[in-house]
Amino acid sequence: MGRPSQMERLQCEVTLDPGESLEIGVSANPTLTQIGIYLLDTCPEGSWVDDDNSGACGSNEYIRASCSLIGCDPVNYSYTSPTERNGEQIFSPTTYWLVVDTLGATEGTDYQLDWRKVAAAGAPTDVCTGAPDLETASRPITGSAFTHRLGGSFGDTDDYNPLSTEGLPPSCIGASPSADGNEVVAEVTLDPGETLELRISTTPDLGRAAMYLLDTCPEGSWPDDDGSGACGSNEYQQASCSIIQCDPMNFSYTAPTERDGQPVTTPTTYWLVIDSVGSADSYQIDWRTVAPAP
Numbered sequence: 001m002g003r004p005s006q007m008e009r010l011q012c013e014v015t016l017d018p019g020e021s022l023e024i025g026v027s028a029n030p031t032l033t034q035i036g037i038y039l040l041d042t043c044p045e046g047s048w049v050d051d052d053n054s055g056a057c058g059s060n061e062y063i064r065a066s067c068s069l070i071g072c073d074p075v076n077y078s079y080t081s082p083t084e085r086n087g088e089q090i091f092s093p094t095t096y097w098l099v100v101d102t103l104g105a106t107e108g109t110d111y112q113l114d115w116r117k118v119a120a121a122g123a124p125t126d127v128c129t130g131a132p133d134l135e136t137a138s139r140p141i142t143g144s145a146f147t148h149r150l151g152g153s154f155g156d157t158d159d160y161n162p163l164s165t166e167g168l169p170p171s172c173i174g175a176s177p178s179a180d181g182n183e184v185v186a187e188v189t190l191d192p193g194e195t196l197e198l199r200i201s202t203t204p205d206l207g208r209a210a211m212y213l214l215d216t217c218p219e220g221s222w223p224d225d226d227g228s229g230a231c232g233s234n235e236y237q238q239a240s241c242s243i244i245q246c247d248p249m250n251f252s253y254t255a256p257t258e259r260d261g262q263p264v265t266t267p268t269t270y271w272l273v274i275d276s277v278g279s280a281d282s283y284q285i286d287w288r289t290v291a292p293a294p
């Protein structure tokens with residue numbers, strides 16, 4: 001079997017988070033057309049995803065439909081974006097170009113492509129329900145004041161916004177900025193007096209991060225520890241930006257040791273909302289927890 005002809009070919013761009021999978025099924029009509037599927041990782045150069053560094057595209061990288069005299073079967077393809085490349089950990093989404101190629105397509109051949117993305121196990125979720133633990137979602141790092149790192153895209157939906165006129169939880173501030181971009185959520189449990197410290201940066205440089213915690217799920221209220229009835233700068237923060245870039249933003253929250261005049265004696269679960277203002281593609285968070293002062 002020779003190379004698939006380039007007579008008829010479809011190319012689509014797709015971006016995957018580290019560990020996220022793309023699963024697709026393609027069939028052709030008429031079914032005597034043989035389909036071949038592969039991913040490119042550069043464009044226009046057209047190199048392919050050689051994650052095993054074999055120098056060739058093996059069966060994990062290039063799939064062709066199997067055919068009999070009467071027709072070809074639909075072809076299924078699955079690709080998981082790596083979390084590590086050449087010994088370096090990857091925390092950013094990667095863009096690929098999916099090529100649906102054919103051998104023997106003629107004018108009038110059409111195709112049907114079904115696809116889905118499958119998030120990496122433990123990846124942050126679009127809403128708080130089912131959100132993974134922050135530690136499960138992250139990977140340990142060394143050589144930094146922080147102990148863990150987490151990175152990926154801001155999700156597919158805008159479900160939370162502190163700006164009350166937007167009508168989404170936590171609805172806790174009357175004036176902008178509006179965290180009107182998409183966001184993802186991870187759960188974090190803190191002992192009384194324990195502090196979560198983190199630093200978030202975004203891609204592209206003009207993407208603006210916004211950060212806050214929820215203390216109920218799915219209701220989406222926020223921890224109003226000072227009882228002000230609004231989320232102040234200690235409870236809701238946005239990165240500061242110039243016209244050329246947004247700075248990485250530090251965020252810190254200490255779980256209270258006292259609530260409504262009573263000592264807090266058990267850990268409290270929060271949902272960390274990794275939100276964005278306007279459009280931002282992806283984020284990276286470095287974080288650690290600091291035990292209560294003795």
Ligand SMILES: [Ca+2]
Pocket residue numbers: 049050051052053054055056057058061
């Ligand atoms: Ca290979």
Ligand SMILES: [Ca+2]
Pocket residue numbers: 125126127155156157158159160182183184
């Ligand atoms: Ca979301």
Ligand SMILES: [Ca+2]
Pocket residue numbers: 158159160161179180181182183275276
């Ligand atoms: Ca949002």
Ligand SMILES: [Ca+2]
Pocket residue numbers: 223224225226227228229230231232235
């Ligand atoms: Ca407040």
